[in-house]
Amino acid sequence: MTGKKILEIAGDFVEDYEVMVPYQALQMAGHEVHAVAPEKGEGESVKTAVHDFRGDQTYVETRGHDFALDAAIEDVDPANYDALVVPGGRAPEYLRTYDSVLETVRHFFEEDKPVAALCHGPQILAAAGVLEGREMTSYPAVRAEVENAGCSWVDGVVTDGNLVTGQAWPDHPEWLAEFLDVLGTTIEHESAAAAADD
Structure with missing residues (x-):
């Protein structure tokens, strides 16, 4: 397998697991x-937030980690990337106000490149105007917003x-597996017996 070059959009108070886990898992x-x-360069960081589900009507939010960035979105050319990841958290509500973010998202849809979005990340997709006629999901509280952008909302991971x-970070195993499939990634497992023979 030849690895793909993947862009991940972040911002202050992006959801900790939703930015960190895909970043590391896709590298793995x-x-x-x-x-x-936006407006943050290589080596700078964003603050993350951890959203936890404890039986309340909505999630609770606590301060997460500092997550290091590779570049400012204004300094990268989306044409140089094969796929896009849009995590959730609180960041999407303001990231969708940046033209550089919306133009980047539109590029991936116009070129029919793989896109993975989670939780509140679809708020950015809705603002970019790329959801018309799509079948998708999101964090349930964002459902009305994405449906108003022209999509059909489904309960569960959707390709x-x-x-x-x-819908949120508990979907990581299925969501990432589906995204790896769309990317054309194959992972081969070697049996313990075969490994012992090496």
């Missing part, structure tokens, strides 16, 4: 991942062409 699978944010969506 052999892909090159660059995390970018619609090049777009893979999930």
